[in-house]
Amino acid sequence: MTAVPALDRGRPRSHAKRRGSRRTAKHPVAYLILSILALYAIGPMVVFVLASLKTPSEISESPLGLPGEFRWDNFATAWVEANMGAGLMNSVVIAVSTAVGVCVIAGCAAYALTRLDLPKPGVFILYLLVASSLPIQLFLVPLLSLWTKIGLYDSRFGLIVIYWAIYSPFATLLIRSFLIAVPKEYEAAARIDGAGEIRVFTRIVFPLVWPGILTAGLVAGLQAYNEFLLAVTFIQDSENLPASISLYSFQQGFSPNWALVSAAGLIMVLPVLALFIALQRRFVEGYTSSGMSG
Amino acid sequence: MIKTSARPPARRRRRVARGKLTAWLFIAPLLIVNVLVIAGPGLMSVYYSFTDWDGLDQADFVWFSNYTDLIGDPDFRRALLHNLLWTVFFLVVPMSMGLLGAFLLSRIRRGQLLFRVLFFIPYVIATVVSATVWRQILSPTSGIGPALSNLGIPLLDDVNFLGDGDIALGAVAFINNWQWWGFLVVIFLAAMQGIEPSLYEAARMDGAGAWREFWNITLPSIRPTFMFLSLMTVIWSFLVFDYVYILTQGGPAGSTDVLSTVMYRAAFSEQQAGYASAIGVMLALISAGTVCGYLYLRRRLRWDI
Numbered sequence: 098m099t100a101v102p103a104l105d106r107g108r109p110r111s112h113a114k115r116r117g118s119r120r121t122a123k124h125p126v127a128y129l130i131l132s133i134l135a136l137y138a139i140g141p142m143v144v145f146v147l148a149s150l151k152t153p154s155e156i157s158e159s160p161l162g163l164p165g166e167f168r169w170d171n172f173a174t175a176w177v178e179a180n181m182g183a184g185l186m187n188s189v190v191i192a193v194s195t196a197v198g199v200c201v202i203a204g205c206a207a208y209a210l211t212r213l214d215l216p217k218p219g220v221f222i223l224y225l226l227v228a229s230s231l232p233i234q235l236f237l238v239p240l241l242s243l244w245t246k247i248g249l250y251d252s253r254f255g256l257i258v259i260y261w262a263i264y265s266p267f268a269t270l271l272i273r274s275f276l277i278a279v280p281k282e283y284e285a286a287a288r289i290d291g292a293g294e295i296r297v298f299t300r301i302v303f304p305l306v307w308p309g310i311l312t313a314g315l316v317a318g319l320q321a322y323n324e325f326l327l328a329v330t331f332i333q334d335s336e337n338l339p340a341s342i343s344l345y346s347f348q349q350g351f352s353p354n355w356a357l358v359s360a361a362g363l364i365m366v367l368p369v370l371a372l373f374i375a376l377q378r379r380f381v382e383g384y385t386s387s388g389m390s391g
Numbered sequence: 392m393i394k395t396s397a398r399p400p401a402r403r404r405r406r407v408a409r410g411k412l413t414a415w416l417f418i419a420p421l422l423i424v425n426v427l428v429i430a431g432p433g434l435m436s437v438y439y440s441f442t443d444w445d446g447l448d449q450a451d452f453v454w455f456s457n458y459t460d461l462i463g464d465p466d467f468r469r470a471l472l473h474n475l476l477w478t479v480f481f482l483v484v485p486m487s488m489g490l491l492g493a494f495l496l497s498r499i500r501r502g503q504l505l506f507r508v509l510f511f512i513p514y515v516i517a518t519v520v521s522a523t524v525w526r527q528i529l530s531p532t533s534g535i536g537p538a539l540s541n542l543g544i545p546l547l548d549d550v551n552f553l554g555d556g557d558i559a560l561g562a563v564a565f566i567n568n569w570q571w572w573g574f575l576v577v578i579f580l581a582a583m584q585g586i587e588p589s590l591y592e593a594a595r596m597d598g599a600g601a602w603r604e605f606w607n608i609t610l611p612s613i614r615p616t617f618m619f620l621s622l623m624t625v626i627w628s629f630l631v632f633d634y635v636y637i638l639t640q641g642g643p644a645g646s647t648d649v650l651s652t653v654m655y656r657a658a659f660s661e662q663q664a665g666y667a668s669a670i671g672v673m674l675a676l677i678s679a680g681t682v683c684g685y686l687y688l689r690r691r692l693r694w695d696i
Contacts, residue, residue: 127495128502134492135509138573142512145524157533159541206421213414221418228429230682232630234651235675236432238658238667239439242446243432262428265421294413323517325633330659341519345637348523355527362520373515377508380515384574385581 149359156355168356175347175360180335184343185364188322191253191339195260196318200310202261203268208298210269211276212284222270229266233326241330251333259331260321268313271383275309276302312383315376322369340365433675439668446664457669467670470648473560477649478628480564481571482621488568489575489620494605496576497583507580510573518570518633525566526638529553553639556646563647567634575620582616583609622685626678650674 148156149171151164176182210218240259241250249255279302287301303310328339338346344365348358373380440457444450461467492510496503513521528534529552536547552562590608599607610617632651635641641648641656650670658667688694 124495124499127499131492131495131499131502131506134488135506137569138510138513141521141524141528141569142516144528148527153533156527157537160528160533160535160538162538202420202424205417209414209417213417214410215414215418216411224425228425230626230678231429231433232671232674232678234630234632234654234671235436236429236671238446238664238671239432239435240428241658242664243435258424259428262424265424269421319515323515323519325518325637329636341517344523345519348519348526352530352532355530355533358523359527362523366516366520369515369517370512373512374508377511381507381511381577381581384514385578 145359146363148355149363151356153354153356171356171360172364175357175364178357179347179361180338180343181340181361181364183336184338184340185368187253187337188340188365189368191257191260192318192322194253194257195264195321196314198257198261199264199268199317200314203265203272203313204303204310206265206269207272207276208302210273212281212302213294222273225266225269229263229270233263237326237330244331250331251337253332253337256328256331256339257321259327260317260324264317264320268317271313271316272306272309275306279305308379312379315372315379316383319369319372319380436668436671439665440672442665444665444668445662446658450665453665457666458673460666461669461673466645466648466653467650469645470650470653473647473649474629474631476560477564477631478625480561481568481624481628484564485568485572485575486621486624488572489579490605490610490617492572492576493579493583494609496580497609498601507577510576512573513570514574514577516570519637521570522566522634522637525569526553529562529566554643556643559639559643560647563634563638566638567631578616578620579613582613586612618685622681625681629674629677629681 144161147161147164150167150169151171152168155162155164206221209215210221215221244250244255249258283301283305284297287297292300322339323341325341325345328342329345332338332342344358344361347353347361439450441452441454442450443453443457492506496506516524531537531549531551531554536550539546540548550558553559586609590612591604594604594608630651631649632655635647635649635652636655639647641652650673654667654670654674657663657670
């Protein structure tokens, strides 16, 4: 019963394959080099995934080989031992709050810059460009002292506020570029009908620029999830540690248990990978605009 | 006549004033968090760099002595040298790999999207995770060295990539490159896709090979992107922190120290926050100087870059 459809499907597939290989044959060297580069990009991840399913002794006996038996319980052990459960929860809270906050802050600012009667928007844009290119190292030490004084040190909210500040300038410029592309006539018509600014923003402008806002939010959320320097500096209490810092402490030491470390690392990466593969076009778009703004 | 024309301006002025207020309200959250986190502490850093601040309360004005100390500090000078080596590495290796990957991708049709996703995956992985991946692969007890000697190739048997001061900096840079180059592929590819196809057709009519097409058409066409990314590479190379801190903490014996790790140590383990602020200000000046130097070459000397 299964054989017949399989045979049926087999023919067109092999036909497609032949056509594909003919096109591939046009650039054999290109495909060869690209495959080597892909191996370089993905190979280490494969080793990592395999390590997370082995025993420590299997890793030291054959570091790159297949596991004798898939040890899924490494993940359960790492979840508890490396504190990845709590870490993941904290990271998700931090990333989502950062993304939402950045969207609101940057969305409002971009709206003011493009649509509202702001004096000298050019000065603000210059300030944004300067603020987004100042190194964290410049303000790190006084910021820590300030945060300690006003009680924001060692709290997730304190870290989130910092992320809002450092990721908003770029998001503002990104959303602004989307807003510029929307014709102002739409809003003018709504204002003539007596709509207030907030109504104009939520009903007319937002539906047209949400792809830009979503991209800005994704980029900010991912950056917050992966961020290291600020997280390691501003969070101390193990209850508030994000996954990145839980993993960092877990892999320290001269010879850690690599099986559990790999499992803990994968726990941190899998949500991001799933989100990236689902929304890769939007991610790439967001990062591309950050790299090409020159 | 006068009455009717006098009323609208007053109303308009009121509406303009209200419009200005709305505009300020909309941009206020951005300004508040920015001043609180970046501008305020940034300016405080400049002030503290002229003091002997310990990070708590005590801060006496010492004028330029932090800066003169920096110039004489062998740790600082070694770290600066490492940052310069790092800059050269990142201007050469990832840029070449990014250009190569993007150029090849721009010439194929089948599988372009798949390769692009595969190359970009390391970039979305957290620094801590990719550092961990490579710490294991380069581990002298359970990494590639023992794996090769199991296969009868005892080439890397006694190589301790991250523990040997002579090669540790290169190993850390190699690991950072693994995460970085795929990003460059994606950006370069986006720029290359904007090139007019007729340019390539004309070159092909002249019988140009792939190499000449790259050199004469692709590279000149993406020059703005190329220059922007080079500029960013220089700036980021002076700010590198994560990989060094996670993998080696600047060791062994300072052989991987960079300016940021020296600063971090000064601020948080040696209680020399004033000195650390001076390093922070230096880093900001290096970034600003790079941008200004680039703009100067372009605007004043009219270099075509």
